[in-house]
Amino acid sequence: MATADIHITEGEHDHDHDHHGNFWTTYVFSTDHKMIAKQYLITGIFWALIGGTLSVIFRLQLGFPDADISWLKPLLGKWITEQGKLDPEFYLALVTMHGTIMVFFVLTAGLSGTFSNFLIPLQIGARDMASGFMNMLSYWAFALSSVVMFVSLFIETGPASGGWVIYPPLSALPQAVSGSGLGMTLWLVAMALFIVSQLLGGVNYIATVINMRTHGMSFSKLPLTIWAFFLTAVIGLLSFPVLLSAALLLIFDRSFGTSFYLSDIYIGGEALPNQGGSPILFQHLFWFLGHPEVYIVLLPALGITSEVVATNSRKPIFGYKAMIGSMLFIAILSFVVWAHHMFVSGMNPFLGSVFMLLTLIIAVPSAVKVFNYLTTLWRGNIRFTPAMLFAIGLVSFFISGGLTGIFLGNSAIDIQLHDTYFVVAHFHLVMGSASFFGMLCGVYHWFPKMFGRMMDNRLGYIHFWLTFVGVYMVFFPMHYIGIAGYPRRYYSFTNFDTLNSFSDLNMFVSIAAIFTFTAQLVFLFNFFHSIWRGRKATANPWESNTLEWTTPVVPGHGNWPGEIPKVYRWPYDYSKPGSKEDFIPQHIPFSMTPESNLPHENEMIKLEKEEDVNVVVVDDKKGH
C-alpha cells in the first residue's frame, strides 16, 4: 500500500470557522472549494443560456431565411436590417460568440471549474484545495473575464466575428470585418484573463490531487472522476499558455505594427506594409491548444460518467486500469494531432500524412472506453436515475460523434468535409453534446451533496428525454447537409441553387434547436426550485462508494466534522459476491468485510491492523 503520502490533516482545524463568515466571505469572496464550485456552476449556467440564445438566433436565420425578424429589434437593435433581416456580419459575430462561450465559458470553466473544485477535495479526502486563496482568485479571474466578454456583446462595432478560432488576418484587421475592432480586443483581453483563471485553477487541482489525498488513497484507488480532472488539469496547464502566446502575438500584430501573422495584404484600397509573417503559424499555435481543448472539455465528462455508470449499474467499472490507461494515452496523444485541423491549410502534405496516422491512433483508446462502458452495463442491475440517463446519453453521443472523427481524421476524406456542416455535426455530438450531458449528469448526481436536497426525478426524466431526442434531431441531420457539401459559417444558402435543396431539413433543425433550448427551462426550474424546495437528501442517496458521501448531508467548511476517513479499497466494490449490501464504500476496511474479501484482500487485513489501530469510521453502515 502506498504510504508515502504526507497529509496535512490536523483534525482540530476548522470546526469553529464555518459559522463566522459574513455574507461576503461566505457567498462572494469565499475560499471554500464547495462555494467556489457553485459559483462556477451558476456562472456556467448563465453562459449556457446566453450561448444557447445566440445559437437560436442564428438558427432562425438559417432555418427561415425569408422570415421577417424585425420583432427581434428591441433585442438586437441595428443588427436587424431595414428589411427585417439579420445583418450578415452580426451573424458571424453570433456564431463566433456562441462557439467561444460554449467551448470556454460553459464547458471548460463550467464543467471543470464546477466539478474539479467540488469533487477533488471531497473524493480524495481533503479539507479543501491546496490553496483556497488561489482558488478564489481563479474564480474571480474567470468572473472578470466573463464581464469583459459579456460587455463585448453590446459594443457599437459588435463582438468578435472571426469564428471561435479567430484566424488572422481576418481577426487582425478591423478593415476586414467590423468585429475585428474593439470586439476582438475585448475578446483577447477576456481570453487572457480566462487563461489566467485556468492556470490558477489547474495548478491547484494538480497540487491537491498529488499532495492532499487522505490516508490510503493511493493513485490506484482514486475514483476515475479524479483521474479525469487531474489529467484535464495537466493538459490545460501545458496547452493554455500556448494559446496565450498566440493571442499575445496577435495583440502585437493588431496594435504594435509587428508582422507575426501578416504578409502581403491589400485591403480597403491600400497595401499594408507587413511582410514576412505567416497566418499558418497562428493556426499551429491555436490548434496546439485547440485540439487538447476538446479533451479538456470531454475528459471530465467521461470521468463523471464512469462514476455514475458504475454506481447506477451496481457494478464495478469494467477495466478500471484500462480506463486510466486510455485517459493517459488520450492526454498524451492529444498534443500530437493538432494539425488534423489544417489538412487543407496549405501545410506540407507530408505533415498531413503524419497527422492522419496519429489522429487515427487516438481513436483506439476512445474505442476502448466505449467498450468498457458497455461491459459495465452488461449484467448490471441498472437504476435509471436522471444522472444515469444522461450518462447513457453521453455514451451514445460519444459513439455517434466519435465515429465521424474517423472520417475527418483521414486527410483524403477531409478534403471534402473540412469546414462543412459535417464538422459541425461531428463536434457538436462528440464534444458539445457529450460534454454538456456529462455536466448535466454531474449536476443531477451531486446536487444532493451540493445543496442537501434532491432534484425532482420526474422533471429530470422529462428534461432528459426532451434533450436527448432534441440533440439528435438538431445535430444528426447536419451530417447529411455536410456530406452534400454545405460550408459552415454561411449566413445563407440561398445563393446556391444546387446547394439549396435542404431548406426543409434546415428548417427542421432550427425548430428542433428551439425545442431543445426550451426544454432546458425544465432543468432551470428543477434546479432552482430544488435548491430551496427540494426533498431533503439523505447522506448517501445513490448508495455510492466514494468518500464525498461520508460527509454530513451538507458538509461544512473542512468537509468532515471529525477526522478524515481513511481509505482501504478502490471505489468500485459494487455487488461484491458475499457482501450483504451491494456496495462497500472506500473507507470500510477489509477487516470488516471478511465475507466478501477476495484472497489477496484478506492479506490486506494484517496491514490495516499494523498501520493504524484507531480507525474512526464515520458512517451509518458501521454494522456490516
Next chain:
Amino acid sequence: MFKVIIAIGVVLLVIILLTLFRIGTLVNVVKGTNKEKVGSSNKINAGLLLLFMFVAFGLFFWYSIVYFDDYTLPQASEHASSVDFAFWLTMGLTGVVFVVTNVLLFIFSFKYQHKEGGRGKFYPDNTKLEILWTVVPAITLAGLVLTGLSAWNNITSKASDDAEVVEVMGYQFAWGVRYPGNKDAELGAYDYRLIDASNQFGIDLTDENSYDDFMPLELHLPKGKEVLMKIRARDVIHSVFMPHFRVKMDAVPGMPTHFKFTPNKTTQEMRDELGDPEFDYFITCTEICGRGHFSMKLKVVIEEPEAYEAWKAEQPTWLKLNEDYLEKVPAEKRELAKIKAGIEDNTETEASL
C-alpha cells in the same frame, strides 16, 4: 406566423410540464416518498430507451436510403472516386460499429434494468477481452489509414509539367482567375503592392510573361486534362472549395498554395446526368472571411478540350483591356508588350517572335 406557433408551443409545453410536476408531487405525497429503491419510472425509462433505439434507427435508415441521391454529390474529377472510396469504406466500417455499439448500449440498458433483489455481476476486468478490443480497432484503423494515405499521396503529388495552369485569387468577396495567356504558357509575376482598382492581381508589368495574361469572369477548364490550380489570397484567408471535384485548398495571403486535379465531366455531361439543364459547377469559399463569406461564388465551366481552346483564344488580354497600363511597361519592352497583349495585331512581328 411562426412566431405565433413558437409562442403557442412554448406555452403548451410549460403548462404540460407544470401539470406533470404538480401531479408528480401529489402522487409522491400520497404514496409516501421513495420507500423502494427504484420506482415504476425505472421500467418506463428502460422501455423508452428501447423505443428510442427502434425509432431513431428507423429514421436513420429511412432517410439515409430514401434521400441518398439528394445528399451525395456526383463526381466530376478523376481523384473524386478515391476520396469517395475512402469515405464509403469508412462509412461501411464505422456504420457497423455505430449500429452495433448503440444497439448494445440500449439493449443492455433495457435488459439489465433494476430487478428487485437482483444484483450486478462483479466483473471488474478481463484482460483477454480488453486486448482483443484494443487490437481489432487498431488493425481496422490501420487499414483505413492505408487507403487514406494512398489517396492523399496521389492527390497531393506533384503536377505534371504540361498541366494546364490557372491562378485563382480570393479577395473580399469574390474570386479572380488568371490564365497564363495564349502567347507564352507562363503566369506573369505579381506584387501585392502594385494592386489598384484596375490591376486587381498586382501584375508586375516589368515581367514579359504578364503581357498576355488574361482574367475572365468565369473559370473554364478542359475535360480530361490535368489542371494545376495556383491559389492565393489578397486580404484574408479564403478557401477554394469545388465540391463536385472534391477540391479544397485554403487561399492564404503571403503564402501561395496549389491543388492539382483532372476534371472528367463537362458541364453539359453533368447537366445530363443530373437532368438539370440549369446546373453549373462552382467555386465557393469555405474559410470564414467576413461579411460576404457566403456569397463568394464563381461559375466554373468544364468543356471538351477543343471548345476550351477556342474559348481561350477568344479571351482579350488584360493589358489590351487596360491599355493605359502600357505606361508602366518599361520603354524597351513596350513593343513586345503590345504584340503579346494583342494590341498591335501584327502577324509579321508575331511570326518572328
